[in-house]
Amino acid sequence: SQQGEEDPQALSIQEGENATMNCSYKTSINNLQWYRQNSGRGLVHLILIRSNEREKHSGRLRVTLDTSKKSSSLLITASRAADTASYFCATASTNSGAGSYQLTFGKGTKLSVIP
Amino acid sequence: EAGVAQSPRYKIIEKRQSVAFWCNPISGHATLYWYQQILGQGPKLLIQFQNNGVVDDSQLPKDRFSAERLKGVDSTLKIQPAKLEDSAVYLCASSLDPTWTQYFGPGTRLLVL
Numbered sequence: 001s002q003q004g005e006e007d008p009q010a011l012s013i014q015e016g017e018n019a020t021m022n023c024s025y026k027t028s029i030n031n032l033q034w035y036r037q038n039s040g041r042g043l044v045h046l047i048l049i050r051s052n053e054r055e056k057h058s059g060r061l062r063v064t065l066d067t068s069k070k071s072s073s074l075l076i077t078a079s080r081a082a083d084t085a086s087y088f089c090a091t092a093s094t095n096s097g098a099g100s101y102q103l104t105f106g107k108g109t110k111l112s113v114i115p
Numbered sequence: 116e117a118g119v120a121q122s123p124r125y126k127i128i129e130k131r132q133s134v135a136f137w138c139n140p141i142s143g144h145a146t147l148y149w150y151q152q153i154l155g156q157g158p159k160l161l162i163q164f165q166n167n168g169v170v171d172d173s174q175l176p177k178d179r180f181s182a183e184r185l186k187g188v189d190s191t192l193k194i195q196p197a198k199l200e201d202s203a204v205y206l207c208a209s210s211l212d213p214t215w216t217q218y219f220g221p222g223t224r225l226l227v228l
Contacts, residue, residue: 004157030214042119042206042219043158088157092214101213102171105157 004032004089004106012112019076021109023089024069031092032065033103034074038085046074046087079113086110117141119220121207127226133195136223140188140209146170147184148217149192150206158206164190165213197227 007022023032031050035043049056049065049072056063062075076083090103120139128134140147145166150158161180163171166187175182179198184190194201204224208217 033216035219042221043208045216045218048216090157102160102163103217105159107155107157 004091004104006087006089006106006109008109009107010110010112012114013079015079015081015113015115017079019079019083019111019113021074021087021089021111023072023074023106025072025089025091026070027091027093029067029091029093030101032063032072033090033092034061034063034072035088035090035105036085037088037108043088076111079111081113081115084111084113119207119209119218121205121220121223123223124221125224125226127228128197129228130199131196133193134197134225135191135193136205136207136225138190138192138207138220140190140207141218144209144211144218145187146210146213146215146217147190148208148210149182149190150208152204152206152222154203161192163213170213194225197225199227201225202227 004023004025033048034046037043047058047063049063060077065072086108088105088108090105092103094101122137147164149161151161152158161175162182164184167184182192204222206222207220210217
């Protein structure tokens, strides 16, 4: 089952604007990760935020995590046409039944940045 | 550093046929994953290997899907027989260990007619 749910499903902005995507999840997590997927290509890891962290930055990316609300947001500042892609949040947790540590992905937000 | 390699990139088969996908992870990565990504959805984990042992295959439809990772390096995922609903992109990923970042291959796009 998919734990993370991204919002909105699709987002269209002008180049230079900021883009904000949200992710909500249901169970406790070890960390939360954001991935980008360009059309027809594999996923690229963007950023990881641990459950004891509240905010993290990487270049033009800013991620926040609120474990009390079970939600995260990804902010891309000064967007570029090359940022056009689908963005997925993935929650990392321990699968007690299988004894494994695994990622569960949401359905993604499709971002279009118009030049 | 070479990334995760997958082949073939595309495959078209008819239902009830069999198909196999191959994955070569990043050198030294002990953990290997196979995901299924249906159009419009996020990837869903099918199976996770630690070296050559299966850690989690709870979401693998074992009546038709099988996977192996011989010698703890390359892996193959097989579907036999394929159904229409198996049409998807099959992604392979690897990581140093389960708690580290996963690196994804380009995927194999499967179309079952």
